[in-house]
Amino acid sequence: MNNNPSHIAIIMDGNGRWAEIQGNNRTYGHEKGSEVVRSITTYCAKNPEINRLTLYAFSTENWKRPKLEVEFLMKLLQKYLKKELPTYLKGNIRFQPIGDLSGFSASLQKTIVEVQEATRHCTGLTQSLALNYGGRDEIIRAAVTLQASNTPISHDLITSALDCDCDVDLLIRTGGDHRLSNFMLWQSAYAELFFTDTLWPQFTTEELEKIIHKFKQVERRFGGLH
Numbered sequence: 001m002n003n004n005p006s007h008i009a010i011i012m013d014g015n016g017r018w019a020e021i022q023g024n025n026r027t028y029g030h031e032k033g034s035e036v037v038r039s040i041t042t043y044c045a046k047n048p049e050i051n052r053l054t055l056y057a058f059s060t061e062n063w064k065r066p067k068l069e070v071e072f073l074m075k076l077l078q079k080y081l082k083k084e085l086p087t088y089l090k091g092n093i094r095f096q097p098i099g100d101l102s103g104f105s106a107s108l109q110k111t112i113v114e115v116q117e118a119t120r121h122c123t124g125l126t127q128s129l130a131l132n133y134g135g136r137d138e139i140i141r142a143a144v145t146l147q148a149s150n151t152p153i154s155h156d157l158i159t160s161a162l163d164c165d166c167d168v169d170l171l172i173r174t175g176g177d178h179r180l181s182n183f184m185l186w187q188s189a190y191a192e193l194f195f196t197d198t199l200w201p202q203f204t205t206e207e208l209e210k211i212i213h214k215f216k217q218v219e220r221r222f223g224g225l226h
Contacts, residue, residue: 038087
């Protein structure tokens with residue numbers, strides 16, 4: 001086997017539950033989770049086999065959460081991006097958000113664009129944060145774009161119109177649930193899926209290494225025979 005985990009996507013689940021187990025507010029779990037984002041991103045940036053890391057940070061459905069929690073998440077995201085810019089630059093990491101950014105405040109949109117522009121020249125790992133993202137919403141927005149172009153629809157054309165045009169090789173979900181939750185539906189058509197009971201704030205680079213090792217042992221047939 002010689003599987004290359006070129007594109008790893010992670011559903012970062014369990015922040016709130018982890019905090020509640022610790023006897024803290026859910027917001028504490030989100031803060032701790034942002035630290036894990038840094039460590040996992042840094043690890044992936046040092047692994048030459050990994051070209052892209054996509055992290056499910058805020059879904060189109062997350063707006064249904066309590067208003068105070070949503071407001072905290074928006075502030076945390078803005079704080080994270082400003083704080084992590086030196087980490088991106090030091091690690092030669094290109095930041096590339098996916099999702100419908102129009103749903104965010106003007107201030108947050110400005111920060112997102114600034115970090116994206118500041119790292120555009122970076123040639124190492126591409127880190128994508130899925131922000132106000134939903135797989136179905138992404139496909140619908142792509143369909144609207146293609147309809148306006150009046151071009152014959154094809155697989156490649158749809159792929160090029162999506163927020164992310166890279167197939168996922170390895171998709172990981174932390175937190176114990178076994179579902180995709182509307183994440184990277186098109187791109188994950190032939191992704192290998194790994195689920196772990198570990199809550200995101202407890203997820204380590206060591207566990208990621210073990211999952212990558214298991215991934216490399218899988219025979220990927222893509223619907224054919226070997």
